[in-house]
Amino acid sequence: MEKFITLTHTAVPLEMENIDTDQIIPARFLKATDKAGFGDNLFRDWRYDQEENLKKNFPLNQEKYQGEILVAGDNFGCGSSREHAAWAIKAYGFKVVVSSYFADIFKGNSLNNGLLPVQVSPNFLMETFKAIEEKPTTKIKIDLENQVIKLIDKNLEEKFEIDTYKKMCLINGFDDIDFLVNKLDKIKTFEKHQTL
Amino acid sequence: MKKTLFDKIWDSHVVESIPNGPDILYIDKHLIHEVTSPQAFQELKERKITVFRPDKTIATADHNTPTENQHLPVKDLLSRKQLQELTQNCKENNISLYGLGHPFNGIVHVMAPELGITQPGMTVVCGDSHTSTHGAFGTISFGIGTSQVAQVFASQSLLVEKPKKLRVNVNGKLKNGVTPKDVILFIISELGTNSGTGYFCEYAGNVFEKMSMEGRMTVCNMSIEMGARGGLIAPDETTYNYLKGREFAPKGEKFEQLQTYWESLKTDEDAKFDQEYYFDAEEIEPMITYGTNPGMGIKITATIPVNKNKSTEKALDYMGFSPGESLINKPINYIFIGSCTNSRIEDFRIAAHYIKGKQKATNVNALIVPGSQQVAAQIKAEGLHIIFEEAGFQLRQPGCSACLAMNDDKIPAGEYCVSTSNRNFEGRQGQGSRTILASPLTAAATAIAGKIVDFTKHLN
Numbered sequence: 001m002e003k004f005i006t007l008t009h010t011a012v013p014l015e016m017e018n019i020d021t022d023q024i025i026p027a028r029f030l031k032a033t034d035k036a037g038f039g040d041n042l043f044r045d046w047r048y049d050q051e052e053n054l055k056k057n058f059p060l061n062q063e064k065y066q067g068e069i070l071v072a073g074d075n076f077g078c079g080s081s082r083e084h085a086a087w088a089i090k091a092y093g094f095k096v097v098v099s100s101y102f103a104d105i106f107k108g109n110s111l112n113n114g115l116l117p118v119q120v121s122p123n124f125l126m127e128t129f130k131a132i133e134e135k136p137t138t139k140i141k142i143d144l145e146n147q148v149i150k151l152i153d154k155n156l157e158e159k160f161e162i163d164t165y166k167k168m169c170l171i172n173g174f175d176d177i178d179f180l181v182n183k184l185d186k187i188k189t190f191e192k193h194q195t196l
Numbered sequence: 197m198k199k200t201l202f203d204k205i206w207d208s209h210v211v212e213s214i215p216n217g218p219d220i221l222y223i224d225k226h227l228i229h230e231v232t233s234p235q236a237f238q239e240l241k242e243r244k245i246t247v248f249r250p251d252k253t254i255a256t257a258d259h260n261t262p263t264e265n266q267h268l269p270v271k272d273l274l275s276r277k278q279l280q281e282l283t284q285n286c287k288e289n290n291i292s293l294y295g296l297g298h299p300f301n302g303i304v305h306v307m308a309p310e311l312g313i314t315q316p317g318m319t320v321v322c323g324d325s326h327t328s329t330h331g332a333f334g335t336i337s338f339g340i341g342t343s344q345v346a347q348v349f350a351s352q353s354l355l356v357e358k359p360k361k362l363r364v365n366v367n368g369k370l371k372n373g374v375t376p377k378d379v380i381l382f383i384i385s386e387l388g389t390n391s392g393t394g395y396f397c398e399y400a401g402n403v404f405e406k407m408s409m410e411g412r413m414t415v416c417n418m419s420i421e422m423g424a425r426g427g428l429i430a431p432d433e434t435t436y437n438y439l440k441g442r443e444f445a446p447k448g449e450k451f452e453q454l455q456t457y458w459e460s461l462k463t464d465e466d467a468k469f470d471q472e473y474y475f476d477a478e479e480i481e482p483m484i485t486y487g488t489n490p491g492m493g494i495k496i497t498a499t500i501p502v503n504k505n506k507s508t509e510k511a512l513d514y515m516g517f518s519p520g521e522s523l524i525n526k527p528i529n530y531i532f533i534g535s536c537t538n539s540r541i542e543d544f545r546i547a548a549h550y551i552k553g554k555q556k557a558t559n560v561n562a563l564i565v566p567g568s569q570q571v572a573a574q575i576k577a578e579g580l581h582i583i584f585e586e587a588g589f590q591l592r593q594p595g596c597s598a599c600l601a602m603n604d605d606k607i608p609a610g611e612y613c614v615s616t617s618n619r620n621f622e623g624r625q626g627q628g629s630r631t632i633l634a635s636p637l638t639a640a641a642t643a644i645a646g647k648i649v650d651f652t653k654h655l656n
């Protein structure tokens with residue numbers, strides 16, 4: 001897994017709540033048997049109409065919004081457990097998603113793919129949307145080491161939470177399989193005492 | 197210390213707690229299917245490791261399968277490839293696969309419980325969010341992503357933080373025409389789609405105690421729709437009676453021994469929950485949804501709430517509804533009875549009972565899709581297929597079908613579908629389709645009337 005330490009970049013705003021993984025990557029694109037190529041189909045039905053024309057109003061299609069940070073409304077990533085959602089966001093080029101709430105499974109999937117979910121307060125989220133609306137080239141800094149997100153031009157910052165273990169994994173580019181495989185002896189001992 | 201049902205199961209499965217980090221949780225049953233497993237098998241290959249406990253892994257094909265002519269090669273090439281890859285991966289790794297056409301085949305959350313694979317006190321995971329269904333047996337069951345599927349393959353364990361605990365209590369007597377689906381749609385409409393994020397939810401109270409296993413599965417299934425990782429209900433006589441004699445359930449003395457253990461799993465009196473809610477059964481009526489998330493539900497006779505924000509406006513716009521509008525008499529051209537929420541025998545009995553002797557309205561396309569081969573066989577054994585066919589309903593072969601539109605069973609753009617599935621997200625049943633979630637009884641009544649009706653008036 002790729003390491004993540006800090007990132008300073010512009011952002012794309014998606015000011016909608018409850019964005020579910022069916023929107024992030026519709027089911028008809030889940031027939032693939034490898035991880036490649038999902039970026040093109042990210043938010044497919046919001047980006048393109050039925051005739052495959054770009055929908056001009058959708059933020060990802062607006063030239064003024066560019067960047068490696070996706071800022072989205074409350075309860076992002078709810079619904080299906082498909083990890084394809086995290087792969088699609090990552091493959092499109094985002095490295096961070098900012099929201100005031102993430103659905104559990106999505107959050108786990110993102111972290112397992114080196115995509116950092118940054119949960120901020122509803123107020124900070126509002127300020128972020130405002131900042132981007134006022135100035136689409138506004139820069140946001142994410143400092144994982146110190147767990148701080150900062151709207152650089154506004155000099156506004158907030159601490160964010162992240163599991164200590166997951167933080168260590170991201171900073172070192174380390175993953176759960178490596179960790180668990182190292183614990184197989186312990187797991188075998190545990191199995192000996194199992195009743196079920 | 198007083199413990200909840202959830203604590204008891206969790207604590208007995210912790211291999212090790214990482215200081216300031218997650219627990220290593222041992223997994224008793226790992227269910228897999230064709231859509232979320234190929235990349236996990238790939239990961240194993242790349243790392244040159246094999247499946248650690250293939251005997252605890254069970255596979256089915258369900259999401260991407262046709263519901264007609266299952267004996268023929270699958271037409272869609274990508275789907276066929278995905279199914280072939282599942283077969284190949286299972287073979288290489290010694291995993292039991294109940295693939296297309298096998299008498300045990302079915303939607304993963306229908307076939308595993310009915311075969312007795314799911315048993316109280318277990319931890320069960322699957323690369324599918326509705327794994328919460330299995331909680332109906334008093335298990336810790338939750339959906340996982342593909343990276344985690346690979347982790348379970350590699351170690352039969354997962355690194356997970358212990359969630360918080362929530363309890364939803366519903367007591368009283370349910371009104372005529374109110375089914376388990378209405379109970380869960382009601383709870384989600386009251387609490388909202390992210391009320392459960394970070395929690396595991398126990399359902400308690402006499403409404404759930406009296407419910408059948410099928411009903412309990414419907415309720416636990418939708419726990420994820422309020423954001424909870426899982427839901428669970430304490431095992432009791434209903435659970436034991438359901439399990440006894442099932443294919444993979446323990447037999448004889450072993451069953452008795454385990455039952456004594458299962459009985460000890462109940463939440464202790466005075467055990468603490470992080471959050472608790474109470475509802476009266478009498479408050480609940482048949483429910484339908486009007487928006488694009490399962491929390492946007494109302495009583496079938498109520499009007500759409502007038503509540504302005506960007507997200508609800510977008511949802512109503514997509515659905516073609518307006519604030520303050522009633523959905524009664526809205527013409528409906530599609531109904532779907534199926535999905536892991538409502539495709540068990542009881543669901544079809546309820547629908548058939550209502551439909552018997554009636555005809556579906558001519559404008560309606562009515563699709564009936566059993567959750568498994570066993571349910572399909574039971575439908576035949578009880579003669580329900582005759583009722584459906586005579587009434588003009590199409591009975592298909594088992595699978596996820598129109599629940600997620602990965603195969604040919606899609607609802608056309610712009611059309612409304614009263615569906616017994618669990619998600620009314622934009623495009624969930626096909627690009628541009630508009631889903632109205634409801635119970636099998638409501639779906640049946642809609643098909644007969646050709647529009648949404650307050651059928652409770654006609655129930656005896």
Ligand code: SF4
Nearest residue numbers: 326535536596599600
């Ligand atoms: S029936 Fe629908 S919700 Fe259930 S497993 Fe299949 S696709 Fe998922």
